[in-house]
Amino acid sequence: MATAPPEQQQQQPPSLTFPRPIFAAVSPHPFLQAHLSANKKVAIRANGRTEHMFRKPGINTGSLTHANGSAVVRLGNTSVVCGVRAEVLREEDVPGTNEFHVPTSLDTPTEEADGEDEDDSEEIDTLRLVVPNVELSTGSTPSHIPGNAPSSTQQSLITRLRSLILSTRLLRASDLRILYKPSLNALDADADDEAQIVVKAYWVLYVDIFFISIDGSAFDAAWMSLLAALRDTKLPRAWWDEEFEGILCSDAPEEAKRLRLRGFPVAATFAVLEGGNEIGAEGEDEKGEWILSDPDAFEESVCRESVTVVVDGEWEKGGKGAMVRRIEKSGGGVVGREGEEGMRTVIRRAAGRWRDVKSVMEGE
Numbered sequence: 015m016a017t018a019p020p021e022q023q024q025q026q027p028p029s030l031t032f033p034r035p036i037f038a039a040v041s042p043h044p045f046l047q048a049h050l051s052a053n054k055k056v057a058i059r060a061n062g063r064t065e066h067m068f069r070k071p072g073i074n075t076g077s078l079t080h081a082n083g084s085a086v087v088r089l090g091n092t093s094v095v096c097g098v099r100a101e102v103l104r105e106e107d108v109p110g111t112n113e114f115h116v117p118t119s120l121d122t123p124t125e126e127a128d129g130e131d132e133d134d135s136e137e138i139d140t141l142r143l144v145v146p147n148v149e150l151s152t153g154s155t156p157s158h159i160p161g162n163a164p165s166s167t168q169q170s171l172i173t174r175l176r177s178l179i180l181s182t183r184l185l186r187a188s189d190l191r192i193l194y195k196p197s198l199n200a201l202d203a204d205a206d207d208e209a210q211i212v213v214k215a216y217w218v219l220y221v222d223i224f225f226i227s228i229d230g231s232a233f234d235a236a237w238m239s240l241l242a243a244l245r246d247t248k249l250p251r252a253w254w255d256e257e258f259e260g261i262l263c264s265d266a267p268e269e270a271k272r273l274r275l276r277g278f279p280v281a282a283t284f285a286v287l288e289g290g291n292e293i294g295a296e297g298e299d300e301k302g303e304w305i306l307s308d309p310d311a312f313e314e315s316v317c318r319e320s321v322t323v324v325v326d327g328e329w330e331k332g333g334k335g336a337m338v339r340r341i342e343k344s345g346g347g348v349v350g351r352e353g354e355e356g357m358r359t360v361i362r363r364a365a366g367r368w369r370d371v372k373s374v375m376e377g378e
Contacts, residue, residue: 042316047289050304057304060312068282068308068367069231071238073375075246082219083247087239090310091229096239098247099220102192102261105213108141114187135180137187144185146175146221148236155228155311171236174342175223178237178324182279182339184244189273190217192261194254214254215261219247230310233322237281242375247273279326279339280371282364285309285317286348286356303348305356307363319346323364327372336365 050057050065057065069090078084081097088094114137138144148171152160157167179185192215221243223236248270250263264270287304306313314320324340338361343349349356 042312043287043289046287046313046316050287051289059306061310065304066307066363068363068370071235071371071374073238073242075242081243082249083243083245085239085242085246087235087242089231089235089238089308091227092231092235093226094232094235094239095224095226096236096243097222097224098243099222100217100247100249101220102215102252102263103218104215104261108216114140134187135183138185138190139180141216142218143187143190143216144176144179144219144221146172146179146223146240148172148175148223148225150225150228153227154225167232171223171233174233175221175236175240178279178281178340179240182324182326183276184241184279185219186274186276189249189271190219192216192252192254197256215252217249217252219244228311230312230314231283231308234281234283234308237279238371241275241279244273244275245375249273277326278368278372279324280364280368281322281324282360282367283308283320283322284349284360284363285313286319286321286346287313287317288319288346288348303356305349305359307367319348320344321349321360323360325361325364325368327365327368336368338364 046060049060052058059065063069072088074086076084077086077095078097082100083098085096086094087096148164148168150158150165150168152158155167158165191213193211194214195211221240223239225232225236248267249272250265251269251271252261252263254260255262285306287306289302289304306317309317309320320343322340322342323338325336326339327336349360
């Protein structure tokens, strides 16, 4: 019986391998899990970051010349531009203004005196004094088709941004009111009552957020740009002119005033990858879940659970420690009531993220 030569007997069929892009496209979940479980000591993601590592933000303010405030934020390959445009809205054009508190002085109140205004957020919400809007550029994300109606992503971002502005009471209604106290010449000569201060108009802030590209953590980048743009916003001095019977604004830059924002809330998003509890070489169960900080677009498409935590570390000044202002969760059950350790993990990382963003935004 004839046998094959020894050279042919030693040859083995080539193993079937895929390049990284094809492996990631065909089997994204096993691809990401293979990266995270490859190193037993430190979980390394496909993008080279560790499990807990955030992308360092790049923040530039004052980039738009014709806006009252602006900011450009880059978070990895996620780039967003935010511009704040302020317009005057006369009191008679806004129904329901007489339902809110009218100040007794024309002077701008201090933060201590204005901090406990109960109708503050309700006034801003009811009168719609802040109007956020989100736009996606062509090619910013594969799912965006230009020319169509606003997508669910845009509508969701707008709703979440506006809700967070109101719930954190970030803006002060006193910064947006334009007050007027009639002079003696404008009063009726027979009137005995002292002139009362009235609200003649409001500043309305139109916040336009434009995404150049989206590579994950879109809400974090949008909120970061909004916060930086509002911190950069200046409103000119405005007053009611009796002779003109209208609102006039000063052109002097030194008379413009910045918004007095409450606190410094920062959003941090996490994605949870759930893998199978496989038995390792030493007979021990391998880790089955990974909480990924600041996920990119590929990780968001693979993970079915996501958590967004909003932390305000300004409360540390009062000795109260960092305060959790909001928690948003979608899908999964790793981070929740039954997963207390997972919730502690994301809150601890969000507090660290707050310090990093604070130092970058203030140029430290």
